[in-house]
Amino acid sequence: MAKLKSNQKREQIFHAGLKLFAENGYSKTTINDIAREAGVSFGTVFTYYENKAALFRACVTEPLDEFRQYMLTANEELESITLQKLKNLVGQHIDFFMEKEHYLRVIQYVIGQPYRFDEMEVLDEFADEFRSFIQHIVKTGMDKGILPASSPEEVSYGYLAFLMGMRLSFTDQARAHQTNAFKNQALRLFGL
Amino acid sequence: MAKLKSNQKREQIFHAGLKLFAENGYSKTTINDIAREAGVSFGTVFTYYENKAALFRACVTEPLDEFRQYMLTANEELESITLQKLKNLVGQHIDFFMEKEHYLRVIQYVIGQPYRFDEMEVLDEFADEFRSFIQHIVKTGMDKGILPASSPEEVSYGYLAFLMGMRLSFTDQARAHQTNAFKNQALRLFGL
Amino acid sequence: MAKLKSNQKREQIFHAGLKLFAENGYSKTTINDIAREAGVSFGTVFTYYENKAALFRACVTEPLDEFRQYMLTANEELESITLQKLKNLVGQHIDFFMEKEHYLRVIQYVIGQPYRFDEMEVLDEFADEFRSFIQHIVKTGMDKGILPASSPEEVSYGYLAFLMGMRLSFTDQARAHQTNAFKNQALRLFGL
Amino acid sequence: MAKLKSNQKREQIFHAGLKLFAENGYSKTTINDIAREAGVSFGTVFTYYENKAALFRACVTEPLDEFRQYMLTANEELESITLQKLKNLVGQHIDFFMEKEHYLRVIQYVIGQPYRFDEMEVLDEFADEFRSFIQHIVKTGMDKGILPASSPEEVSYGYLAFLMGMRLSFTDQARAHQTNAFKNQALRLFGL
DNA sequence: TATGAATGAGCATTCATTCAT
């Protein structure tokens, strides 16, 4: 019970941090801001996270697993891939990048300052994983005759760049037709 | 002569600011860092820029004109566009985005925190201009039979997103084969 | 208990500020000086006062109420005024102005730079109140035959000027005979 | 000729300093402000005054001589003093204090912070001279039967205090009836 | 656990002063 309560506060703080780091960057965001956004006293922040850097690290690295899960689920279904399934997968990626606004802003913030944040390493690893996954898809797709001849590596680089850049194009909520535009364009990167 | 000397220092400071804002963001970058990087005393920074925010604003907005120039030169040659010319143009864009590492990082930093920085407005305008330019190319290309049927708007959104995201993929110097990968992928966004 | 402790520190800071602003003026007095004089760290000053200007404003305006109280108590007893009571009143004023050295220096500092400090307004109001009070005394005194014919307004202006100027005459502690000199002279302003 | 030109600039700077020191105090007044007010470049200020402190010292001490002259002229005529002459003298003092607004504000600024400014000494000396002069008048006046019995010392202290305090009562230009009020009240301090 | 008062390192900025032109 107490544990639940604690976890609840931890999560409030976590999400407050994620939101504010995303909106204002690391230095501009104060522990006080986070505490206020989370609805706790700022002393409480230090009860759950050793310091500001630790909270930031949590914000950058903890969501990665869910991300990994979500992005890579399809890996197993790859044997039975069809054109429609591939289109769905790409659509899911786009939707996912559109939804996770705060997290993606934080990620881009870190990637944009690679010498500044140690968390960069973890993100580099994830990018490698993701590109490998895409390369696997392209190869399988070509083998099955679903995709035209392509360089799997080139597609993987281009596709990840595209997904990241997409997120930079929106201030406000992404509108549906823009999402569709991105889905269509993304397919072109696969030669479709 | 004295004027030249002044402008020289102003430029040293400008470039130091651009580099450090790109690498460490706005808040983490101190006037002292900038002065040291520029090889002047920190008081001198205030001789040329009213305050830190003004220097940042200069770093974000001043290069835009050169950018505009560089990106849009081709506009006039559009009448006589050929497939090869279009490929060259895309190649130039990629090369340009690869070269201007510091400036693009700063741009992305601002775009990533749109509520924080007023400079966002100017960047939004530029993005609109750039997309219009791309749409013009796509229409002309389709008219001339160079490009397959496409939605000019979709291409323009996708292409800009791609260019922006590309820049997020590199910490170190872009290696040639990656640049080529990006060029090829970029052409796919035009249906090529 | 904790509340008391807080108020105690606030008061220490307040008195340190009052003393140092009186002795060295606003700009010359640093937050550090005040903190040292108050026996707290300088960060603590900002726990109790939003900034230097707010502390100064407090030093200028907060004592006014006590002042008002002290100076005007006699108002009610005015019905039964006698020559002796009036002499006592004037004596009290003199003593009061002699005692409140720091506060009066701060007041004069503000009055001397009326365009610089917004606090001037509040002091102008108080001066008006005080002169009204004196005019009332003079009128009552003349009605009762205690005071010779006088212009109440002239007396009120002269008396306030005299009280203010008096405070400018001392660096060190006012010696008794000087205090007496002032009391006698003050009475002359009332025609006594 | 060159000398004249120089002296003219020196005076411009001097009066600019006097005005600004009077209005904003020592620390708040910048060399730049003074230069702008004087219509010269700020470097020029250092051509005529070694540094800011030296200019301030000049502003405090140099006018004293004229002051001394003006205030004490009457000394010689004291043999043939009459009631009318004494009234005229007091009137002149009041007028003089009313006119020299800037200088008197500076004086009071220094007197109000006696531990801060070395110039205080010179002012103390002048105050002594002035009080001696007043005491002389009172004695002579009593001898000649012009003035009622008074303590010359008390009168001198009260009168100087009154003159100083008077100057604190005005923000704007003194209006005539206030000046008269002060003249009348001043005479009361002499027992008139 | 939760709180927030106390602390002081760190930073932007101001401004007197120097000195080359």
Add this chain to the structure above:
DNA sequence: CATGAATGAATGCTCATTCAT
């Protein structure tokens, strides 16, 4: 002489972090 670019000491203020309650 006049100028103003260059300098860096000094200062107000912010904010992460500690710790007593």
